[in-house]
Amino acid sequence: MTDSAGFALRRIGTLQTPWRTIAECPRNGRQFDPAPLCRVRVEPDYIPGLSSLAGFTHLILLYWLGQDAKPPQLVFTPPFDNQARGVFATRGPRRPNPIGLSVVSFEGFEAADCLKIRYLDCLDGTALLDIKPYLPTTDSEPGATMGWLDRHATRKDGG
Amino acid sequence: MTDSAGFALRRIGTLQTPWRTIAECPRNGRQFDPAPLCRVRVEPDYIPGLSSLAGFTHLILLYWLGQDAKPPQLVFTPPFDNQARGVFATRGPRRPNPIGLSVVSFEGFEAADCLKIRYLDCLDGTALLDIKPYLPTTDSEPGATMGWLDRHATRKDGG
Numbered sequence: 001m002t003d004s005a006g007f008a009l010r011r012i013g014t015l016q017t018p019w020r021t022i023a024e025c026p027r028n029g030r031q032f033d034p035a036p037l038c039r040v041r042v043e044p045d046y047i048p049g050l051s052s053l054a055g056f057t058h059l060i061l062l063y064w065l066g067q068d069a070k071p072p073q074l075v076f077t078p079p080f081d082n083q084a085r086g087v088f089a090t091r092g093p094r095r096p097n098p099i100g101l102s103v104v105s106f107e108g109f110e111a112a113d114c115l116k117i118r119y120l121d122c123l124d125g126t127a128l129l130d131i132k133p134y135l136p137t138t139d140s141e142p143g144a145t146m147g148w149l150d151r152h153a154t155r156k157d158g159g
Numbered sequence: 160m161t162d163s164a165g166f167a168l169r170r171i172g173t174l175q176t177p178w179r180t181i182a183e184c185p186r187n188g189r190q191f192d193p194a195p196l197c198r199v200r201v202e203p204d205y206i207p208g209l210s211s212l213a214g215f216t217h218l219i220l221l222y223w224l225g226q227d228a229k230p231p232q233l234v235f236t237p238p239f240d241n242q243a244r245g246v247f248a249t250r251g252p253r254r255p256n257p258i259g260l261s262v263v264s265f266e267g268f269e270a271a272d273c274l275k276i277r278y279l280d281c282l283d284g285t286a287l288l289d290i291k292p293y294l295p296t297t298d299s300e301p302g303a304t305m306g307w308l309d310r311h312a313t314r315k316d317g318g
Contacts, residue, residue, distance in 0.1 A: 048233040048234050050245050097169060097171065101260070134303050135250070137187075141216075144216045145216045146296075
């Protein structure tokens with residue numbers, strides 16, 4: 001069932017990362033140590049929405065993964081695995097709704113429209129859809145188990 | 160800057176919760192103890208994407224908050240606060256892109272198209288956009304600080 005009509009999205013900003021091709025992107029934003037500084041450049045119209053971000057050490061960013069416009073793949077074999085997996089059990093980009101999510105560290109403002117962050121893993125120029133404050137009270141589950149990913153994932157190589 | 164053309168979203172399922180009006184919805188999914196059982200009903204076309212979810216104790220759900228179609232509010236005073244806050248420092252629903260996010264506990268399948276979950280806080284009938292596996296290696300930040308929310312939020316009352 002497709003229902004695009006009521007679901008209008010807009011680019012609210014742009015993610016600036018060191019990676020120009022998919023092949024260069026790390027598997028996740030913690031793979032490199034130290035993680036390189038990245039930037040969120042917010043469109044001027046949305047700057048007022050950034051007030052009160054002081055004091056949050058972490059943010060959740062949502063962004064559009066559809067840049068390379070590949071169709072969704074409901075089942076696929078991840079590059080580091082040998083078995084087909086359902087896309088909803090992966091963080092791969094070819095999803096029915098290609099929305100990427102990263103928990104990033106927030107390291108302050110470089111300018112009124114520019115946030116310094118770390119732990120992104122996406123292409124330079126990626127369209128930003130949302131910024132949310134990270135709330136450990138509801139977002140942190142350190143004891144969660146990771147199913148098929150448990151034998152693959154470490155802090156630096158999460159899949 | 161609006162760029163809806165390239166951003167086509169589709170409903171991949173429906174969230175079933177006990178709450179029929181915004182007024183009934185809890186402030187967050189952990190406010191009620193015990194948290195009521197909720198369900199994710201996935202559209203038939205997307206069922207193959209659910210394979211390999213066994214063994215994940217937690218999932219991230221993305222869903223469309225635009226049901227009541229209120230325009231975005233970049234700055235507003237949250238109901239439990241006395242000061243105006245930028246929307247990107249809140250989890251409120253009136254966002255430029257009204258995508259809701261919940262970290263939920265996954266309690267198994269009730270049917271091939273139906274997942275049992277807890278910790279949702281949204282309206283019954285909400286359109287599901289994505290299911291992602293929760294990865295504590297990259298998603299859990301138990302020591303994160305919460306800025307202006309630090310004096311409001313507890314596990315059951317996160318804002």
